[in-house]
Amino acid sequence: MTRSSKVLSTLVENKPGTLFRVIHLVRLMRLNIEGLTLGVTNGGADCRMTMTLSGDDAAVEHVARQLMKVIDILEAHTYGPEEVTARELALVKINTDKISVAEIQRNTGCRIVDSSKHSVVAEIVGSAKEIDEFVQRLGESNVLDIARTGVAALPKETTSR
Amino acid sequence: MTEKMSGARATVEALEREKVDYIFGMPGGANLPLYDALWDSKIKHILVRHEQLAAHMADAYGRVSRKAGVCSATSGPGATNLITGIATAYADSSPMVAITGQVAKAMTGRNAFQETDVIGIATPVTKYTLQPLSAAEVPFAVKEAFYLATTGRPGPVLLDLPKDVQQEEAEMTFPESVTVRAYRPNVPVDPQDIERAAAMIVKAERPILWGGGGVRIADAAQPFGALAELLMAPVITTLQGKGDFPENHPLSLGPIGMHGRAEANKLVSECDLLVAVGVRFSDRSTGNFGEFAPGAKIIHIDADPTEFNKNKAVDLSILGDANVVMGMLFDAVAKRITKSKDLNNNPWLKRVNDVREELKGIPAYKDSYADLSGPRIVKRLRDVLPPEAILTTGVGRHQMWCEIHYQVLRPRTWITSTGLGTMGFGLPAAVGAKFAAPDVPVVDFDGDGSFVMTEQALATAVEEKLPIISVILNDRSLGMVEQWQRLMYNRHYIGIKFPNTPDFVKLAEAYGAHAKTVGSLDEFAKAMREGLRMDGPTVIEVPVSPLDDVFPFLPPGKGIKDTVYGSSKEMAIF
Structure with missing residues (x-):
């Protein structure tokens, strides 16, 4: 059994209950969802769901194949992390008592989207790894809270389906 | 043309347009x-007297008639009672539309009286679920339900109707057809696949054709059998596929599987090409996936692409309707076969006959059982019933004895729950089958354990004057489980005995059915003939020993070549 994180990318009809149908299979195969992004596309007709799943690789493949049985699913593909261009957005609330905002911006290129007396909220977009590193660099004690979106991903041109 | 009516009236109108005869x-x-x-x-x-029975009736009605069977229940417990029947239909790809009432939309999520999230419950066991939220959507939802239930790989569709949607009035349009964008049931067959398959088939020296439920569903028995005869290839089936090919045909080896025919289980390990049609490589058919047909190239033909390589990697998969694919394949193979094979000098058929001879003497085939035993009763049953008779079953030893010893001669005359293995399926299925085929004898071959789960179907059968017969092999035990406890759990018999099993004659008579207990095979045959002439249901109880084990037996998890043919002594190794 090989275990790793895989990206499950599905294109589904944009109607109520579709995520529920997808999640059923993910749960059945005992996979953990580490990230989930979704948004409407194709003029509102469809919805792109991108899941980062951890667990048995064969189980992820099984889900992708069996999803095609679900009536509302248009496409389902799995990708390894190296096969996709993946981006995630994170909002990080930072305690500014011990760290200067200017320094943070200089070091990371993040955007400050809100600032208060003792804290700021920084927005950073990048790969999951870049966000991890950003948080690490701030130092655990300076980070008050984090909200991550989970990755959105599209296959690279060189990735075969 | 539109017409103003309620959602409920529109539902019935739409059902009538789908040519529904029964709910x-x-x-x-x-x-x-x-x-x-x-x-x-x-x-x-x-x-019915319990909604599960309605689902089984609709399921069997669909399997026999090719139309979607329709069942209905109220919200809450009515809907949840349907679930086992819906799951049974889903596991065996049976076309069904299940209509549930639901609390009014305004009451949703308030734990209203008899509110259940039936769509949440039913989603994993249905092909699709629909819940129209306005009356005007109802005709479209009904059309879509029938379209999805009956096309592609059939299955049950749940239609959940909130009470206010049923009551609301709207101007109705009834569509002639609907399209479901992400659903493509009729993908054209790739002619290149056919050419590749034909080349593999012609090259094979030891081919076997393997038919499953998909052959029946696609009405592909004719081209399936024609290809077998063209190739002089032996035919095996799944348990669900019994009847794909006449089991009294010289090329028929019978079903493979946990309780398959010994010759089928043995020879499938020796073939060099397996043409699998409308099967899903169920563990109960194949045993250990890795050890199944190890020396064979496999061609898999199915209407559902998600079945390809799911349990067993195959060499060529062909997506399409089995009837279409088999017809094309027959033509392509016929073109390539320049002269007919020399039958007298066909080493594969010689091997097949040698294996048949060799296995004739195994205990399971030797008729060493008592007069009133499962195998003998099953064989006599075949003698009594005409070829077109429909047999339904419960789940257990009686069903497995049918698998091994009852020869199914025509498609759609063998109605049994294989995927889910639902005890209690037999009697309500017989009721549903009888409505679908009123001119054909319908027999439920049952065990006492299965029968009591849904015996209330007798009430419906009596009311509707259905001349169906339930044969109950009564061993006062859960016989199949007893066999497993005997052979694999050190004879720790627990939870299997029915010391206070009902008097089945009195029970049946209390419902108004005819009933008889028989004490010999001849009495059994006589009671069967009488039952076939009755104007209502008959129950025939046959007392049998709980000690007769079902063989052949492929122990769970083992490779199919390790099938045990005979006595319990051989089982001691497991």
Whole structure:
């Protein structure tokens, strides 16, 4: 059994209950969802769901194949992390008592989207790894809270389906 | 042309347009508007005593008639009672439309009386679920339900109707057809696949054709059998596929599997090409996946692409309707075969006959059983029934004895729950089958354990004057489980004995059915012939020993070549 994180990318009809149908299979195969992004596309007709799943690789493949049985699913593909261009957005609330905002911006290129007396909220977009590193660099004690979106991903041109 | 009517009336109108003859079901608070709309409809309502039975009836009706069977229940417990029957239909790809009442939209999520999230419960065991939120959507939802239930790989579709949607009035449009964008049931067959398959088939020296439920569903028995005869290839089936090919045909080896025919289980390990049609490589058919047909190239033909390489990697998969694919394949193979094979000098058929001879003497085939034993009763049953008779079963030893010893001669005459293995399926299935084929004898071959799970179907059979027969092999035990406890759990018999099993004659008579206990095979045959002439249901109880084990037996998890043919002594190794 090989275990790793895989990206499950599905294109589904944009109607109520579709995520529920997808999640059923993910749960059945005992996979953990580490990230989930979704948004409407194709003029509102469809919805792109991108899941980062951890667990048995064969189980992820099984889900992708069996999803095609679900009536509302248009496409389902799995990708390894190296096969996709993946981006995630994170909002990080930072305690500014011990760290200067200017320094943070200089070091990371993040955007400050809100600032208060003792804290700021920084927005950073990048790969999951870049966000991890950003948080690490701030130092655990300076980070008050984090909200991550989970990755959105599209296959690279060189990735075969 | 539109017409103003209620959602309930539109449901019934739409069902009539789908040419629905029967609804099997039970009314309750949340589907009363629907029942009221049935008042002046041509559709006949068949009343059950428990909603699970309605689902099994609709399921069997669908398997026999090719149309979607329709069942209905109210919200809450009515809907949840349907679930086992819906799951049974899903596991065996049976076309069904299940209509549930639901609490009014405004009451949703308030834990209203008899509120259950039936869509949440049913999603994993249905092909699709639909819940129209306005009356005007109802005709489209009904059309879509029937379209999805009956096309591609069939299956049950749940239609959940909130009570206010049933009551609301709207101008109705009834569509002639619907499209579901992400659903493509009729992908054209790739001619290149056919050419590749034909080349593999012609090259093979030891081919076997393997038929499953998909052959029946696609009505592909004719081209399937024609290809077997063209190739002089032996035919095996799944348990669900019994009847794909006449089991009294010289090329028929019978079903493979946990309780398959010994010759089928043995020879499938020796073939060099397996043409699998409408099967899903169920563990109960194949045993250990890795050890199944190890020396064979496998061609898999199915209408559902998600079945390809799911359990077993195959060499070529062909997506399409089995009837179309087999017809094309027959033509392509016929073109390539320049002269007919020399039958007298065909080493594969010689090997097949040698294996048959060799296995004739195994205990399971030797008729060493008592007079009143499962195998003998099953064989006599075949003698008594005409080829077109429909046999339904429960789940257990009686079903497995049918698998091994009952020769199914025509498609759609063998109605049994294989995927889910639902005890209690037999009697309500017989009721549903009888409505689908009123001119054909219908027999439920059952065990006492299965029968008591759904015996209330007798009430419906009596009311509807259905001349069906239930044969109950009564061992006062859960015989199949007893066999496993005997052979694999050190004879720790627990939870299997029915010391206070009912007097089945009195029980049947209390419902108004005819009933008899028989003490010999001849009495059994006589009771069967009488039962076939009755104007209502008959129950025939046959007392049998709980000690007769079902063999051959492929122990769970083992490779199919390790099938045990005979006595319990051989089982000691497991």
